[in-house]
Amino acid sequence: PEKRIVRLYGQQNFLNNSSRAQATATQVNTAAGEGYDELSRQAAEAQQAGNASKAIETYQKALQLRPEWDDGRWNLAMLCFSTARYPEAIASLKIFLERKPAFGTAWAVMGLSEFETRDFKNALIHLERGEELGFGGSAGSVRVARLRLATLLNLDGQFERAMQTLAPETASSPLDKEVQLVLGVALLRRRLLPEQIEPAKNSLIETAGEVAALLQNSKYDLAFTKFELILKEYPGIPFLHYAFGTALLALSRYDEAEKQIREELKISPQSELPYLRLASLALKRRQPAEALPLAQRAAQIAADSTEAHYLWGRASFDLGQNETAVRELESASRLSPGSPEVHFNLAKAYVRAKLPEKAEEERTIFAHLNALAEQQRSKTGNQAYGAHNAADVGPNRTESAKPTPQHP
Structure with a gap:
């Protein structure tokens, strides 16, 4: 699933973007120097032909002659990202963002690249910046960025923000399985990557994610029914009573909420x-x-x-x-x-x-x-x-x- 997500973001935004490569090729007439003109033309042609390795190599040569060529730098970064050359994508994006700091999609792609290199601290910072400025691309691409950001927020212990980040993805039916897992991790307040979930806990996390999606859409009656079913099967799971009690508080059902939270206190007295x-x-x-x-x-x-x-x-x-x-x-x-x-x-x-x-x-x-x-x-x-x-x-x-x- 991880590699599929990376391919999705890269392909939907850029590898299928032959029109962008054509636009890049038409800009060569405005550039000075025959060497640069020829290299930029070759790079655009290689990108259009799907020859990523040659396109990357040629863009790199052209950028040595014209470092301020923003479209070329962007195409290079996205080709590197889409072919899993993440350190090169990051290096290119750093230069690009010095010139285009308000481009939210570039911050997002840098964060996604850093996620793949396990640089989670910088990935969180840069994905948050991308979210502030606005994620670009297709609905699938934006979902990938939100998923990664929510995953990192879970790792950082920011569970409420993780759920809020994925709230726009909870309206679809059926709920995306990866969204469901990340939501479940957040509801149960686990600092985990999805791949770190124990197989024995997978069903619990999935159900918790379903409950979280219902809560984000204010479908409290359905959520409360599922809470009761989960608690019958997993009465001692940390923070399950807490989540139920917090949801009851949101509806001012204070007596029921207090009962659930006091049950949580027995399970998690050190929290x-x-x-x-x-x-x-x-x-x-x-x-x-x-x-x-x-x-x-x-x-x-x-x-x-x-x-x-x-x-x-x-x-x-x-x-x-x-x-x-x-x-x-x-x-x-x-x-x-x-x-x-x-x-x-x-x-x-x-x-x-x-x-x-x-x-x-x-x-x-x-x-x-x-x-x-x-x-x-x-x-x-x-x-x-x-x-x-x-x-x-x-x-x-x-x-x-x-x-x-x-x-x-």
Whole structure:
């Protein structure tokens, strides 16, 4: 399946792109130098004829004479990618992106090439950049890019984002098997590549992926029925009760949600997640005294969890412990400076602490971030399950701010 996916992306975008090769050939009249003209013509002809090796060699020679030839550089990169010459594709794309940094498809192809060379850190950075700028190509090509990005997000522990990345791919029926596996890995919070799934767990992961797809499409009744069936067969699987409880919370079915999350607590007492969900639930029920020790325990387990400090700060504020509230909300703000909710509640704490200038600064930041969040929701929609699961406070311990794309 891996090689098939690579061929799909390359072929659908470029190897069948004879018209692009013809367009490249027509540009030779504008280039200076007979050597370059002849080499660019030969390269385009070889590409049209399907002779990838000769086309690559000839493009390389032409680019030595004319390094700024962007179409040639792009064709070279895609020929290398499509023929599994990934290091050469990466090298060519680095040069291309220095001149065309806003071309999302180029970032995506570089990330896909790095994925194939097992450079997962850079692959994640560059696929994220491609997603921000926009993946190009056919529906199949975009699906490949989303699959790889979601797979890398799973490896990085960003499970909610992995599911949200694949949300556009869940509407089709039947569900693509590879999409289903990656979704299942995300729902069960496993840092795994699909090929690392144990054969004995394959059925579980597939069913979990089916449930995740239903949740992404807000088909809760069907998802809940499947949750109950899975839990009968696999009652002790970590994070299955947690996922069920989180989905129930999204529909404000608090008593049922609490039951599931407390079951998760028995299975995963060393994870901060059930403590966070129970603390959040207690605050929804206006029970800050119950929320406080749960949030504190979560912060003990995961000191760099934004949500733990946020919930600790909110519970402290509701209990009148404003000094602690300010401290914890400031910690949450440092961990996730892009969270509107954190800045909103920090402004409230500053008002109570009689720090009007700081409060006004936080209100201004909140207004800006909230407007950006509304714009994003208008583009992507607001699935109830994903929206609740993200807790509206930014990344948790397993998530981090996106690094700036670099040219190594």
